[in-house]
Amino acid sequence: MSANSQPQRTDDLYCIIVSGGVGSRFWPVSREDKPKQFLDFFGTGQTLLQRTFHRFARFIPTDQIIVVTNESYAEETLRELPDLNRDNLLLEPVRRNTAPAITYAALHVAARCPGATLFVTPSDHLILDEERFRETALKALTFARRNNYLITLGIVASHPETGYGYIQWSDETLDGFHKVKVFTEKPSKEMAELFVKSGDFLWNSGMFVWNVPTILHAVHRHLPDVYNTLNASGKAPYGTDAETAFIKEQFGCCPGISIDYGVMEKADNVLVLPSDFGWADLGTWGSIYEFADKDQNGNAAPATNAVFYDAEGNLVTLSDPNRIAIVQGVSDCIIAEHDNVLMICKKDQEQRIKTFMADSELRFGNDYI
Numbered sequence: 472m473s474a475n476s477q478p479q480r481t482d483d484l485y486c487i488i489v490s491g492g493v494g495s496r497f498w499p500v501s502r503e504d505k506p507k508q509f510l511d512f513f514g515t516g517q518t519l520l521q522r523t524f525h526r527f528a529r530f531i532p533t534d535q536i537i538v539v540t541n542e543s544y545a546e547e548t549l550r551e552l553p554d555l556n557r558d559n560l561l562l563e564p565v566r567r568n569t570a571p572a573i574t575y576a577a578l579h580v581a582a583r584c585p586g587a588t589l590f591v592t593p594s595d596h597l598i599l600d601e602e603r604f605r606e607t608a609l610k611a612l613t614f615a616r617r618n619n620y621l622i623t624l625g626i627v628a629s630h631p632e633t634g635y636g637y638i639q640w641s642d643e644t645l646d647g648f649h650k651v652k653v654f655t656e657k658p659s660k661e662m663a664e665l666f667v668k669s670g671d672f673l674w675n676s677g678m679f680v681w682n683v684p685t686i687l688h689a690v691h692r693h694l695p696d697v698y699n700t701l702n703a704s705g706k707a708p709y710g711t712d713a714e715t716a717f718i719k720e721q722f723g724c725c726p727g728i729s730i731d732y733g734v735m736e737k738a739d740n741v742l743v744l745p746s747d748f749g750w751a752d753l754g755t756w757g758s759i760y761e762f763a764d765k766d767q768n769g770n771a772a773p774a775t776n777a778v779f780y781d782a783e784g785n786l787v788t789l790s791d792p793n794r795i796a797i798v799q800g801v802s803d804c805i806i807a808e809h810d811n812v813l814m815i816c817k818k819d820q821e822q823r824i825k826t827f828m829a830d831s832e833l834r835f836g837n838d839y840i
Contacts, residue, residue: 481535483587484612486527487576490520490540490548490594491563496755496821498828499812500788503840508594509547512759512788514774519595519753524552526598527590530605537561537580538594539572564719570733571725573679574690574697575718581683582710588616589686591679591730597762599749607746611680614646621689621735622648622680625673625743626750631663634755636675636731639666640743648742654735673745677752679730685740694733700724756805756821760786772796786818812839 494507501507508520517525520538527536533554540548542562549560561576573591580587590608598604611622625638636656640649654675658666666672681689691698700721701707708717735741751758763771769784770777777787777796783803787796790809798806805816814827831839 481530481532483584483616484531484535485580485584485587485589486531486536487573487580487589487591488520488523488527488536488538488594489569489572489591490538490544491566491572492593492595494595495825495828498824498840499814500790500807500809502809503837504543505547506544507753509544509551512753512773513763518551519597520548521551523592523594523596524555526601526604527592527608528554529601530609531590534559537576539563539576541566562715562718563722565723566727567722567725568727569730570690570694570728571697571701571722573686573730574694574701574725575722577683577686577690578701578707579709579714581687585683588612588682589680591681593677593752595753596676596678597749597751597753597758601748603748604750607744607748608680610647611744614648615680615682615685618645619685619688620645620648620681620740620742621685621738622742622744623651623735624676624678624680624746626676627745627747628667628672628674631660631667632674633657633660633663634758635752637663637666637672638675638743639672640745641671645742648744651741651743654731673743674750675731676746676750677731679735686734689734689738689740693737694726694728697725697728697733756786756807756824757818759788760805760818770798784818 490508492506493503494501497507500510509518511518524536534556537559538548538555539561542564545560545562561579563572590612615622634657636654638654639652641652643650708714751762753759760771763773765771770779770782772787775787775789777798780799782798782801785798785801785804785806787798787806789796803818805818805821807814828840
């Protein structure tokens with residue numbers, strides 16, 4: 472596909488933005504009442520959710536962009552996305568991971584456009600080359616429109632990253648899409664180095680493309696409990712006034728399972744499209760540090776006023792733009808403040824943040840989470 476080409480029609484193209492996570496690894500900045508998709512980590516003037524919505528609005532009509540989120544985030548989502556059609560905001564009454572959320576969205580779209588092609592994306596990814604991303608997305612959508620495959624975007628690995636899952640691709644190709652050999656969980660540093668060195672492993676982006684009949688068939692086959700619960704033998708009232716009440720009653724009966732584990736790792740019609748458009752899953756403070764501007768000593772203070780003395784390799788973020796941070800004699804730390812919590816943590820210990828959060832809640836109450 473050429474850089475300027477697009478499908479001749481877009482009326483059957485839909486984007487599903489999955490936006491229900493809490494983002495606990497970004498505590499104390501990401502909180503239960505305002506998780507990371509509603510934050511602007513880099514001071515761009517747009518939250519991660521807003522950037523995601525506008526990224527897809529470049530090539531998919533806004534009335535065909537669906538957001539799936541927890542019902543507690545409905546008001547904030549509508550406030551942040553004034554161009555989002557209210558009927559395109561799908562609310563989960565409880566969290567059940569990505570498989571039920573994506574199945575709900577697919578069934579909702581099927582009632583409007585049974586042959587639709589879907590691009591499924593998390594709400595909190597960083598993408599630096601928006602134009603190359605658009606080209607890649609349209610290539611995948613065009614292919615999925617006419618082929619019954621489950622497609623995932625695999626990111627060309629630039630370094631041995633332990634925070635991402637990996638996809639091993641095979642030499643068997645179809646129009647530039649590769650058959651998938653295996654999905655792997657987040658590896659050790661040694662295994663990540665082997666993966667990157669081998670050249671046949673890609674980062675798992677968590678972005679998927681498929682047409683509605685193909686994904687619903689896959690869920691029916693591999694996750695029948697999810698499919699039957701949300702489809703109700705074909706009698707579910709999607710596209711009617713009764714849809715909300717039906718979901719409130721049925722959604723919590725679904726098992727909590729990811730689309731990766733429940734479908735992608737089991738299906739035999741999975742393809743991966745190797746992609747390179749400056750992608751990062753902003754899942755950890757380390758990923759924020761990686762992409763933030765730094766001074767000559769490797770200190771980063773995105774959207775924060777900070778002065779460093781005898782300090783190296785720190786990440787500092789303050790919630791109050793009128794506050795300054797003076798950092799002296801500290802190296803390789805995360806210094807994060809929001810509202811009533813200040814956390815100072817060594818960067819190589821950030822995997823303990825969930826423990827810090829849980830202990831704080833236990834000792835001081837849930838006002839701190």
